[in-house]
Amino acid sequence: MFGGTNKRAGIAAGIAAAGLAFAGTAPASAADLGGNCCADLEERVAELEATTARKGNRKVSLTVSGFVNEALVGWDDGRERNAYIVTNETAQDRFRFVGQAEITKGWTAGYLLELGVRGAREDRSSQNGPSSDNGVSVRHSAWYLAGKEYGKVWVGQTSDAADGITEINLANTNHFAYTNSWGNTFGDGGSGFYVRRKDGVLSNVRYGQFVAPGAQQAAPGEGHRFNVVKYETPTIAGFTGSAAWGEDDIWNVALRYTGEFSGFKLAGGIAYTESNDFGSADHTSAVSRGVGDTSEIGLSGSILHVETGLYASGAYGRLHDAGLDDLYGRNVDDNTSFWTLQAGIERKFLPIGKTTLFGEYFNLDRGAGYTTSATGSGIINASTLGTGFNQVANSQIQGWSIGLNQNLSEVVDLYLDYKHVQLDVTTTNGTATRDASIDSIQFITAGAQIKF
The missing domain is CATH 1.20.5 (Single alpha-helices involved in coiled-coils or other helix-helix interfaces)
Structure with a gap:
């Protein structure tokens, strides 16, 4: 018809x-x-x-966009090396549908639908091979109502107030480097590469067990996408505030700033989050960040000199898990914190697009901690680290990297990144402590992001 x-x-x-x-x-x-x-x-x-049949499409705009971000990742754990083709989880492949309609003067309504696509999942790969965890997932499914002078209200699965708060960066590197790229490279959520001892023995403990649990990966203080109600204020003098509540167990507030002053671009933000969605052997959740009440603070900032292209970006986050003492049955270190600093230059050396050259340092300190897996949650079993003790008193992941990104006509980014990662673990039997002897692991990532 x-x-x-x-x-x-x-x-x-x-x-x-x-x-x-x-x-x-x-x-x-x-x-x-x-x-x-x-x-x-x-x-x-x-x-x-x-x-002709119509469904309001002349009143509601529709924009389709997205990108593909695939890469070759080579690794060397001191005894074994290999290379895999993976989806770069730092900026996962995705396509999005954005709609907007004017209700009346100064008021609009709209929606955001975004689907993520994975081939071989980078943050689940290990010495056993690339991850087979692929497929399509819902990233955003939400509507909003916005008033020009009153702000915007979101309802549905979308970013909470803290999402991206530790990732503020004026340079073009967030699709493969900075903050969450570390956990995505060596592992997160109890998964990823296995820890290799210096005597060559491969333990059954993974790097992903030594980062903060939950969907936010290696960055305490970072937010994520949940089923939330979120309010965003209008931007006033460069500042924008936001607050979110959802999943019946989590809430956060945030403040962000962008501006330009005396030839410098500035951007920054800070957020505070609380959650009482506990992790346990029979209850795991993307919202869960600990085995008790958790509180987090996350922040980041970036400065770029417009004329020279010199820039620096940094981030910090801290998470407190009030349930760890009960889990261990004694007083333990119940804080996890991280900081990272990236600096470099971004300018148009070539007519085809801007080039970004940078170096970065990453540091993650974790206390006793606990691990999550498909079968449940619990104390990390460190018995294969060769110390004779099976519990973790504390750990530290340190890493440095150098990288290059070449933009082509604003739609293609070619990148190359080298990471050197060192994990230090102190184990305990409840009274005495011993340091494990762990080899470093190295990664080199080469890939491209193509936008549409």
């Missing part, structure tokens, strides 16, 4: 176009026949258009 209607409309439109073309080439005397020669035809075209 719809096909037939559109066909007739197309024929009528073609006849109209031919008529107009003929009118433009005919002698002037032909125009004297009357100014309404095409009135009947135009009326028929309008009638056909009126019968």
